[in-house]
Amino acid sequence: MRVLYIDTSSDYLYSGIVIDDKLVSSIKKKYEKDLSKEALPKIIELFDEANITPKELDKIIVVNGPGSFTGIRIGITIAKTIAWALNINITPISGLTAMAISCNINTYKMPLIDARRGYVYGAIYDKDNNKVIEDSHIYLQDLLDKSKDLSDVTVITNNDLDINIKKESYDPDILKIVKTFENSDGINPHLVNPIYLKKTEAEEKLRKKPDYD
Amino acid sequence: MKDVYILGIESSCDETSCSIVKNGTVELATSTSTQIDIHENFGGVVPEIASREHVKNITIVIEDCLKKANMKIEDVTAIAITYGPGLIGSLLVGLQAAKTLSYIYNKPLVPVHHIAGHIYANSLVEELKFPLIALVVSGGHTELIKMTDHFSFEKLGGTLDDAIGECYDKVARVMGLPYPGGPKLDKLSKEGKPTYKLPIPLNDDSYNFSFSGLKSAVINLNHNEEQKGNEINKADLAASFQKVAVTSIVSKTKKALKDYNINNLIVAGGVAANSILREALADMCNENNINLSIPPLKYCTDNATMIASAGYYAYKLGRRADYHLNSLSTTALN
Numbered sequence: 001m002r003v004l005y006i007d008t009s010s011d012y013l014y015s016g017i018v019i020d021d022k023l024v025s026s027i028k029k030k031y032e033k034d035l036s037k038e039a040l041p042k043i044i045e046l047f048d049e050a051n052i053t054p055k056e057l058d059k060i061i062v063v064n065g066p067g068s069f070t071g072i073r074i075g076i077t078i079a080k081t082i083a084w085a086l087n088i089n090i091t092p093i094s095g096l097t098a099m100a101i102s103c104n105i106n107t108y109k110m111p112l113i114d115a116r117r118g119y120v121y122g123a124i125y126d127k128d129n130n131k132v133i134e135d136s137h138i139y140l141q142d143l144l145d146k147s148k149d150l151s152d153v154t155v156i157t158n159n160d161l162d163i164n165i166k167k168e169s170y171d172p173d174i175l176k177i178v179k180t181f182e183n184s185d186g187i188n189p190h191l192v193n194p195i196y197l198k199k200t201e202a203e204e205k206l207r208k209k210p211d212y213d
Numbered sequence: 214m215k216d217v218y219i220l221g222i223e224s225s226c227d228e229t230s231c232s233i234v235k236n237g238t239v240e241l242a243t244s245t246s247t248q249i250d251i252h253e254n255f256g257g258v259v260p261e262i263a264s265r266e267h268v269k270n271i272t273i274v275i276e277d278c279l280k281k282a283n284m285k286i287e288d289v290t291a292i293a294i295t296y297g298p299g300l301i302g303s304l305l306v307g308l309q310a311a312k313t314l315s316y317i318y319n320k321p322l323v324p325v326h327h328i329a330g331h332i333y334a335n336s337l338v339e340e341l342k343f344p345l346i347a348l349v350v351s352g353g354h355t356e357l358i359k360m361t362d363h364f365s366f367e368k369l370g371g372t373l374d375d376a377i378g379e380c381y382d383k384v385a386r387v388m389g390l391p392y393p394g395g396p397k398l399d400k401l402s403k404e405g406k407p408t409y410k411l412p413i414p415l416n417d418d419s420y421n422f423s424f425s426g427l428k429s430a431v432i433n434l435n436h437n438e439e440q441k442g443n444e445i446n447k448a449d450l451a452a453s454f455q456k457v458a459v460t461s462i463v464s465k466t467k468k469a470l471k472d473y474n475i476n477n478l479i480v481a482g483g484v485a486a487n488s489i490l491r492e493a494l495a496d497m498c499n500e501n502n503i504n505l506s507i508p509p510l511k512y513c514t515d516n517a518t519m520i521a522s523a524g525y526y527a528y529k530l531g532r533r534a535d536y537h538l539n540s541l542s543t544t545a546l547n
Contacts, residue, residue: 036305036539040316041536069264073264073306074305076268077268077306078309080272081272081275084272085286200259200261200262202261
């Protein structure tokens with residue numbers, strides 16, 4: 001089984017190639033504005049390093065959100081185009097799930113991505129990575145309130161959020177993420193789309209107009 | 214000579230488009246997903262929504278185009294991509310797809326400037342004859358360009374403020390016409406007479422244009438008449454606006470042709486679809502013995518056919534990009 005993993009939902013490019021039970025090449029690097037320029041060349045380097053061609057891939061796992069809208073589109077477009085060309089399926093996964101899976105800790109897990117103005121993209125998972133609270137675009141305080149009844153919660157984030165519970169930084173365990181999802185059927189690449197969890201501002205404004213149905 | 218097949222991709226604004234063109238002049242197939250209906254609700258293109266639509270549609274239009282052409286990407290010579298200018302979030306969807314296809318199929322990647330694409334839409338009708346003056350009129354551009362050979366662009370002048378298409382859409386909006394207002398304003402103007410007095414924009418010796426004053430004049434006129442409780446005759450106002458805007462464009466174009474002693478004029482960009490502008494340019498060219506080329510309506514708006522056509526000439530000139538190619542929201546014609 002040869003799997004390509006791509007996550008461009010933050011300022012980072014997290015990508016890797018897993019062959020059977022081994023992560024044979026990977027990159028974890030911050031790009032910010034250069035992501036559009038650098039993502040594909042770096043993924044090509046991963047193929048070279050793994051000594052395989054894209055045509056030998058069996059599957060692509062791509063993070064479809066939440067996070068940076070532009071970032072997600074870069075990774076998804078690359079994944080869709082490769083998968084379409086090779087006629088293979090894509091398994092889209094939540095970046096928050098990837099965060100929970102990567103964190104080996106025996107508590108509830110609250111992966112968080114800063115969505116600005118007091119909002120976060122967040123969810124809560126139990127220690128076995130089952131979802132307790134679905135991925136949402138939510139006011140941080142509201143999510144913290146929802147977690148009050150849970151005994152022991154660890155926040156996973158790479159953002160500088162003002163929270164008084166214990167925090168772990170996010171370092172993706174690409175092998176573990178891939179092994180978790182490599183046997184899922186996946187879907188046709190045409191159908192893979194970002195999950196933004198948030199409407200555009202223009203749509204929000206339109207919705208507030210009284211004559212909008 | 215071996216035939217050259219260019220697969221072009223365009224996603225700079227609100228059309229996701231893929232096309233295959235043979236030898237720069239023969240369109241084999243084009244597939245375009247347009248978003249006009251979606252943006253109509255907002256009175257204009259919403260960049261984030263446009264980007265979201267591009268991601269949904271990109272692989273679908275590529276597949277559809279290949280099916281229509283009955284070709285495989287393996288049969289294509291090179292891949293041409295609009296790298297700018299345009300909406301950055303929209304551009305980069307097409308760019309990632311083009312770069313990825315170029316890598317997977319080991320095909321040369323040819324970067325194409327969006328405006329070069331509009332200009333080369335004319336070569337889908339007949340091959341460009343040099344020297345020529347290109348009049349580029351669109352939602353983002355109003356420019357006069359001199360060309361002495363393929364991809365040799367000398368900008369003679371351009372708008373100092375609003376682009377002509379932008380001005381049309383804004384004026385149409387003030388007059389209560391739904392987006393995209395330009396074509397509706399064009400249609401409405403035919404029912405009216407140019408009875409309203411509007412200022413002639415930038416009537417000077419340069420090749421530059423200015424449309425913000427004209428736009429403000431229409432807005433003010435509309436407002437003042439409303440204040441007075443007078444009903445505006447929309448058709449007359451549309452006709453008055455068109456007359457002044459078109460006269461300005463035609464007179465500067467005529468001046469450029471005359472000053473440089475050039476007798477080939479090509480028109481490019483979405484506003485080339487404007488009927489009054491087409492008529493006025495045709496009259497001016499007839500009177501002055503100028504060869505006029507205006508692409509058919511379907512090539513005037515954004516499409517990948519023109520990108521594939523321009524891509525052919527760029528390919529012939531050896532223009533290539535590597536996988537580090539990035540999208541640029543603004544970039545000079547090159």
